[in-house]
Amino acid sequence: MAYETIIVEVDNHVATVTLNRPDALNALNDQLMSELAEALTAAQDNEKVRCIIITGSEKAFAAGADIAMMREKSFVDAFSGDLFTPETDQILRVRKPIIAAVSGYALGGGCELAMMCDFIICSDTAKFGQPEINLGVVAGIGGTQRLTRIVGKSKAMDMNLTGRFMDATEAERSGLVSRVVPCKKLLEEATGAAQKISEKSMISVMVVKEAVNRAYEVPLREGLLFERRMFHALFATEDQAEGMGAFLEKREAQFRDK
Numbered sequence: 001m002a003y004e005t006i007i008v009e010v011d012n013h014v015a016t017v018t019l020n021r022p023d024a025l026n027a028l029n030d031q032l033m034s035e036l037a038e039a040l041t042a043a044q045d046n047e048k049v050r051c052i053i054i055t056g057s058e059k060a061f062a063a064g065a066d067i068a069m070m071r072e073k074s075f076v077d078a079f080s081g082d083l084f085t086p087e088t089d090q091i092l093r094v095r096k097p098i099i100a101a102v103s104g105y106a107l108g109g110g111c112e113l114a115m116m117c118d119f120i121i122c123s124d125t126a127k128f129g130q131p132e133i134n135l136g137v138v139a140g141i142g143g144t145q146r147l148t149r150i151v152g153k154s155k156a157m158d159m160n161l162t163g164r165f166m167d168a169t170e171a172e173r174s175g176l177v178s179r180v181v182p183c184k185k186l187l188e189e190a191t192g193a194a195q196k197i198s199e200k201s202m203i204s205v206m207v208v209k210e211a212v213n214r215a216y217e218v219p220l221r222e223g224l225l226f227e228r229r230m231f232h233a234l235f236a237t238e239d240q241a242e243g244m245g246a247f248l249e250k251r252e253a254q255f256r257d258k
């Protein structure tokens with residue numbers, strides 16, 4: 001499939017999707033979001049892919065939803081069109097892990113897209129923000145909700161109310177990103193993490209993704225019960241026998257996703 005606003009490469013079990021609208025700092029428009037959703041679904045369906053990376057350019061992961069595209073919309077257009085909702089729903093249905101590798105600006109919808117991924121690795125040049133308030137609107141795909149759950153009320157209010165940007169140090173301190181690396185090392189670090197994940201049993205990997213995401217959806221007691229039952233269920237897999245056997249036999253496990 002030929003895409004115009006993203007570049008997709010599959011190598012060594014990792015699909016890397018690069019947002020590619022350099023003239024607009026990778027601003028998210030309908031075409032980019034639809035191509036991204038399609039590429040992620042294709043990666044989900046591709047047996048060779050075990051982990052996915054979404055990245056942008058050095059200057060921008062994505063500077064938000066495309067303001068030129070939104071400018072002329074009426075309430076009815078925005079409400080009826082339900083901007084980006086089908087695409088984000090499709091992205092959230094992907095069961096393989098997705099790492100956001102963020103360099104430069106991740107603003108508005110760009111920050112929200114990064115937060116939809118399973119974790120974020122960023123470069124020391126990264127800047128996160130929800131500046132929609134400066135445009136007379138508010139975040140629309142998670143900036144008041146996911147950001148609040150991740151960094152807490154005070155910082156989420158600060159970012160959404162003032163529109164200020166968070167640098168990489170603050171983002172790591174706040175738990176928004178899992179690692180900060182020098183800009184030139186960003187893809188190497190993200191690819192290394194993706195390849196490490198690719199070596200695990202895909203069943204355990206998908207269970208981790210479901211279980212951690214469940215922590216944001218259900219009360220603690222329900223989340224713990226889900227985790228425990230999934231832990232029990234994994235004893236029905238060959239990979240459990242292989243993983244534990246390999247440890248005790250002091251050799252590398254050879255998982256077969258069974």
Ligand code: HXC
Pocket residue numbers: 023024025027063064065066067068083084105107108109110131132135138139140141
């Ligand atoms: C459209 C954008 C854009 C955007 C940048 N560009 N961000 N175009 N939508 N979100 C374009 C600029 O118009 C410019 O085009 C080119 O990219 C380079 O940007 P500059 O502003 O010249 O670069 P710089 O001075 O380095 O400033 C970088 C920046 C700034 C700080 C990131 O561009 C900026 O503030 N962008 C907007 C950020 C924002 O408000 N995001 C939230 C959007 S609302 P030309 O043609 O002039 O070269 C949103 C809602 C999500 O995301 C909810 C959806 C449901």
